Amino acid sequence: MARPKQALLTRERIVAAAGTLVDAEGLEALSVRRLAAELGVQGPSLYNHFPTKADIVDAVADAVVEQVDLSVFGEKPWPEALRSWAQDYHGVLTEHPNIVPVLAQGPGRRPAGLAMAEAVFGALVDAGWPPARATHIGALMRYLVTGSALGSFALGFDIDPDLYDRYPHLHNAPRLAAHHQAVDEGAFNLGLDLLINGLLAQFEGTRR
Amino acid sequence: MARPKQALLTRERIVAAAGTLVDAEGLEALSVRRLAAELGVQGPSLYNHFPTKADIVDAVADAVVEQVDLSVFGEKPWPEALRSWAQDYHGVLTEHPNIVPVLAQGPGRRPAGLAMAEAVFGALVDAGWPPARATHIGALMRYLVTGSALGSFALGFDIDPDLYDRYPHLHNAPRLAAHHQAVDEGAFNLGLDLLINGLLAQFEGTRR
């Protein structure tokens, strides 16, 4: 086949197929040949639409970030906005955990990533936080959200019970797997509460 | 060469060389052939000492975790111990950032990882925290430490100034790179303060 009458590929179709593949089978399963096969095409054809595989992965990551709702930042005071955004971000990443390692590297040049940083940082600065402090808060939020999404804490322990003979306090670790959602959510929400309440106290302390 | 009089390889030598390579050039640079070359040997020879490459990577990760000081947990009250441990853990990861993606997946079956979990969880439970809450706190600490070590926040932004024309609040983002250590440290310490102070308040609240 040479150039077809109707193009077989578009950037959108490629990103969608790549996202589906990553969600279903993980980042390691995303190879150029495999992705091309899903699209009914030979591997190198993808290079007519993206310069490198990394650009495809980046586009997948940004498509996920695009799903995060940023509208709260114009509508609510910073503490509620921050909480609401962090929960939504966390929820989106929970649905697409396999792409999180990419997001954890920062926004780079990705438009949705930069737009999100702009919204968060802008809201904090506009609310009266000093820019340096707002940067810290933004960083901290990324640490919590990506740290929690990067790998389930509860599923991070091997489930072989014999493994824990020498770690007496951990004897229930294999049982964590059964409740991993509740454990991970509990930890994330605890962290979010502590951070936002603490920040609020600091903020009001400097105001008065 | 067949079997030499003195074995060329040991697990320790392999892990040390792999760790050096990962530290110097990143996880992607660690290939079986490359590592073998560093050790003056052919690639498949490594399989006489480790069943898979993943086991080598795991051993590198555990060697890093082994460096974290756990002695504080027997010596100080839980808030100081938690802070001191988290700072030490954070410091160790700062020196070996390339292995963090592995640690972020949890301890799995790695002995030093499990010993660390045992120490943290045990100290919290022994101090009076309910086990479920202690689990949340342990998870939260991992989120913060690995989240912050996984990728510098300050270096996560592209330094091309033109990129920020459409993100007015971020116009100073390219300057973050110059102070990335201070920014990242500031965010981590802010988070640690907020979490531990908040936990302390909760703990004393339930005691009274």
Next chain:
DNA sequence: AAGTAAAACTTACGCCGCTAGTTTAATCAT
């Protein structure tokens, strides 16, 4: 109508993790 650009293709290079089978030395059992 001619010229150019786009989008598919095939081929190929140098990497990758790992398996299989071979050789030789060291160690263990009788």
Next chain:
DNA sequence: ATGATTAAACTAGCGGCGTAAGTTTTACTT
């Protein structure tokens, strides 16, 4: 002491990887 087994290196090779190069055909531009 010797014979058998195990250990630790080797070579050869499989299937997969990202991607560069060059080819063909179609579509768009002038």
